[in-house]
Amino acid sequence: MEANSFDPVTFSINFNFNFNFLSSSFFFLKSISPSPLQDLIHSIFKLVWSRRALEREKNEASDALDGEVGAGTSKKGRSTSANGNALKLSCEFLRVFVTEAVQRAATIAEAEGVSKIEATHLERILPQLLLDF
């Protein structure tokens, strides 16, 4: 198949088409409680944030060596946190990302008349997917 050719028109059509999917899948998925996933995402966020906090501390330390500039930035050293609803929403966000990827790839595969999603299908939807998120 001519899967490798880049066709902006098809991409834009797919874009419009797939967002009909998005709203329906979104409401469907919301009914499932993503609580273990939520804990997981919380842990991931915490890890990223604590890493960044450490980095900032290091930078501040080197700044202090340079010339005591960071006197008022000590409160920035603490890492960020998130509230429960924000985490739920982030879960939904990431879920939509994954489902969109699969559904868009499925549309391409369907158009080719194949019943299995292959890497080439993902390759075709990837640019637009990354632009959309």
Next chain:
Amino acid sequence: METEEDQSLADLLRDRFRLSTISIAEDEAKANNMEVSETVVACVADLAFKYAEQLAKDLELFAQHAGRKSANMEDVILAAHRNEHLAVSLRSCSNELKAKEPQSERKRKKASKKEDKLRVSTSVVDIPD
């Protein structure tokens, strides 16, 4: 030593995240009556993990910009601002979450048994505050 621990924790989290992503992706494919090749699922899982990390950075920056130390739902919606459809669906979801708030206690009690089991399995990766 700390960085080593950090790395192993990061790997653990990444693998757990990949597993959940894989199950979501496979369910989604089933719902579409499609098969998915393993490479595609793995790719999507990896993408989603990288995206989650990026999202964490974005949320932190947004919260800091607003002068807050904790990220809230507005920050998440702002992270999706590039895509109107997505922002709209996230906003409606956030409104529902807000509306659900007072009832959430009861629901949690109902589902607590199930959740406890799952919590035990996830508690290994919990980071203390």
